[in-house]
Amino acid sequence: MPAHGQLLAEQIKTREGLNLFLYPFAGRAVHEGLAAVLALRWSRRxxxxxxxxxxxxxxxxxxxxxQALDEAALASLLEPDALLQDLSEAVNMSELARRQFREIARVAGLLPPSIPGRALRSLRQLQASSSLLYDVLRQYDPGHMLLRQAEREVLEQQLEVATLQQVVAECAARKLLLTKPRTLTPLSFPLWAESRRGSLSSEDWKQRVRRAAQLLEARHG
Known part of the structure; x- marks a missing residue:
């Protein structure tokens, strides 16, 4: 476990590639945004x-x-500068705001209501109407208050951007402890197992994780 004032990072090679494990201990929502930003910045290199x-x-x-990252390269990925811009690009802010705008437009009464005596409008019809309205406003009135509200709600509610900014600043201020274990560690194993959920295999996910856990236990005694 990292000591107070340290930020632990582990680089471990597996058959999937090079895995960078980072442990800010800041909660799932914040880690989602931070991981997306790190992946984007790394992809630029x-x-x-x-x-x-x-x-x-x-x-x-x-x-x-x-190739593996050194401490200087990893530190550059954790820079607080341009965090909001990179976050918006990494998580496809436009699409998230488009989805959020649908509810805002409905509450504001901008979506055509169902006509009495006729079938209720389907979800697909509502999505199409809100998407068209969103595109028109983005093109002709990009500063519209409802567009700004949609983006603000995405940042504040879904991405917890205020907390993310604080966590990134704290990460940049901590002493970076970059290690390169030969195998998965007790901290990294649950994250690795979670990442394998979406992979294609003829084995059940639990079977693969159980087998990997047995190998890890055998290596570490």
Whole structure:
């Protein structure tokens, strides 16, 4: 476990690629945003395929076929500068705001109501109407108050951006402890297991995780 004032990072190579494990202990929602930003910034440095997974105490970003990061490179990925811009790009802010705008437009009475005596409008029809309205406002009135409200609600409610900014600033201020274990560690294993949920295999996910846990236990005694 990292000492007070330290930020623990582990780089571990697996068959999936190079895994960067980071442990801010800041909660799942914040880790989602931070992992997306790290993956985006890392992708600007090298051409590779990136994926990430998170839990309540940490995150893992996996890159295919890249060299290990040194402390200086990792520190640059954790810079607080341009955090909001990178976050907006990394999580596709436009699409998130579009979804949030649908509810805002409905509450504001901007979506055509169902006509009495006729069938209720389907979810697809509501989505199409709100999406069209969103696109028109983005093109002709990008500063519209409802667009700004949608983006603000995404940042504050879904991405917890205020907490994320604080966590990134704290990460940058901590002493970075970058280690390169030969195998998965007790901290990294749950994150690795979570990242394998979406992979294709003829084995059940629990079987794969159980087998990996047995191998890890055998290596570490």
């Amino acid at each position: 090298v051409a590779a395929t990136f994926s990430f997974s998170v839990n309540d105490y940490g995150l893992v970003v996996t890159a295919t076929s890249v």
